[in-house]
Amino acid sequence: MTIQRKVIWNALKAAGKTHPNAETIYRLAKEELPHISMGTVYRNLSDMSAKGEILRIPVMDGPDRFDWDISRHDHAVCRVCGRLFDLPAGVTYIPDRCVPKGCRLLDTQLLLQCICTECEEST
């Protein structure tokens, strides 16, 4: 593993539960490695998510978000502030009969659309 990938991973992990986008991870990684480039960040994030080492979460109206936590869980996104919240595991259960015939199921991703408490209150 290269130093850059390690730094990117650490940045993602350091972001905790904020589910940062590539831009944010880039800024964090840059603090450690001022010469790191956006291309490197995207390439590594893409590689890692392709390998299942991290989660990549596409959301409406914004850039993809990332999560270091690959344990089985889903997310809710606030349509107002855009923050992503973790849901507990086991929200979804996919009965076999629901998977299109012959399809090999690789992964499931559920994204709830919600308005979070803070945003609800500030209206």
Place this chain on the structure above:
Amino acid sequence: MTIQRKVIWNALKAAGKTHPNAETIYRLAKEELPHISMGTVYRNLSDMSAKGEILRIPVMDGPDRFDWDISRHDHAVCRVCGRLFDLPAGVTYIPDRCVPKGCRLLDTQLLLQCICTECEEST
């Protein structure tokens, strides 16, 4: 409703279950209205999906997809060919206790990642 919106809607509906992206809808709409512009297509699709008249489905590695069918159902996307398949309703059931406290739930969207029969066979 403007003629453009009607044409866009018809194009989406004509695309059937193919879950076209904005580009494809644009091409279809253009056959009816050669002067229609991409901006108009995006604006109308965005408006309609904001109003809940159509579905907008963000997917990894590609542009958003649209669906005229707003009945409660979810989708599976093939990671190889990118096609989107409809799932029957009732795949997901979200227990209240899973929604982050205080959040107002607006919508749920589940996207299964799979490899479809055709792509599986052609390997």
Place this chain on the structure above:
DNA sequence: CAAAAATTAGGAATAATTCCTGTTATTATT
């Protein structure tokens, strides 16, 4: 039918992401 409001075409602008190239670092091989 005229005034007001909304929507359009067309294209520029922005955002998100990938791709390219020459260089550097890492790994494998003698």
Place this chain on the structure above:
DNA sequence: AATAATAACAGGAATTATTCCTAATTTTTG
């Protein structure tokens, strides 16, 4: 350890996806 082969990098250009802007046109309303 030196060399060759492979992989990854920085930097920036290019591409893709989407939004935004403006003047012109269409639609709605009183």
